[in-house]
Amino acid sequence: MNNIKQDFTIKDLENISGIKAHTIRIWEKRYNLLEPQRTDTNIRYYSHQNLQKLLNVVLLSKNNYKISKIAKMSDEEILQHSREVAFTMAINDEAINAFKLSMLQFDKVLFNTTYNKLLHKKSFREIFKDVFIPFLNHIGLLWQTDTLLPAHEHFISNLIAQKIHLSTESLQYGIESTEKTYVLFLPENEIHELGLLYLNYELVLRGKHTIYLGQSLPLDNLNYFFKNDRELCFITSLTIMPFDDKIDDYFSEINSILEGTKHQLIAVGRKTDLLRAANFSSQITFHSSVSDLLKVL
Incomplete structure (x- = not known):
């Protein structure tokens, strides 16, 4: 019944961490950093x-810690130092790694602290484009390789959604007097x-009037807005x-509406x-993609 992945191959570790399997093995053998278990087939x-x-x-x-020094730390010390680094770090790659840690450790404090640090250096638009999009793309790759727990994706997606909602709410003024909704x-x-x-968010930022309906909307609800x-x-x-086998019928129904x-x-x-070709x-x-659409709006 429980199909959530709890164990990982060395290839999984390579996919998630970005560190080559060969290097992981060296760290494991030379510094005893990891303690893998073995299957019956070794x-x-x-x-x-x-x-x-x-x-x-x-x-x-x-972030300038030598691997030999890290190897001498206890697990608790490694966790403490990594959180300190994440809290004080700069942008982009480091932030993505911190969000990755936040996701895998269900660490809301780390997520919010990292995000707030980014806000001192970037606008929300820049954070979304420079950090969240690459991060979400990476999550997509982890799904394809079956290395991500469903709970992790739900956790981090909800935190990002909260930031989009907050940023959108801060823009709810100055809507254009346009005839288009x-x-x-x-x-x-x-x-x-x-x-x-x-x-x-982007539409509201541009002064457009929007109605956000969100998830799982039956198509027959669209008729209501024609009034x-x-x-x-x-x-x-x-x-x-x-x-894929239903998509033609779906858009044929939209066309008729x-x-x-x-x-x-x-x-x-x-x-x-x-x-x-339809x-x-x-x-x-x-x-x-959203990026392609924004170029023409």
Whole structure:
């Protein structure tokens, strides 16, 4: 029943930490930094605690701690020093590593402290583009290699979503007196909303009037918005839903809803590549990513 991954191969450790398996083995043999267990067939595997320790070691080694000095520290000292480094570090790669540690250790304090340090050096837009996007891309790779716990992704995604909400709320003024309203929603059973949340932030930042509907919206709800006189631009984001074999039917239904109106729909996400050659009578356009869409808005 419990399919959450608790043990990791050395390849998993390489994928997550960015340190080559060969180097990990050297650290293990020469400095006894990690204590792997072995299967009945003598294959090494590493615990979740081993993974956390390795990430802390990597953080320290990238911040002028010699590996020989780290090896003499207790596990508690390594954790303490790595948190001190994370709290006082600079930007980008170091911040991404700190967020990675925060995710794997369910450490909200580390996440918030790292984020607040970034805010002294970068705007929220810069943090999202320079740090959160590369970090989220890395999470995606970890999902592909089956090295990430579902609980970790939920934990960190919720923390990032909170920051987007707070940043958006701070902009809720100076809305343009425009006739166009942007209505943002996700398909039914789609829960991956960070990209859509950030797009809503960018629209509000530009003075646009938005209505954010969020996750898992039935398409028949869109008709409700036709009752006012505003021009509508619906925006949806596709990560896992609809399934590939259902995507044509999904957009055919959207086309029929919008047909004969002045309203339009923009769909964002890699799944839109499946629809590039489609011919719709309504105003439906596709963009591979939020970044691509922002270039033309």
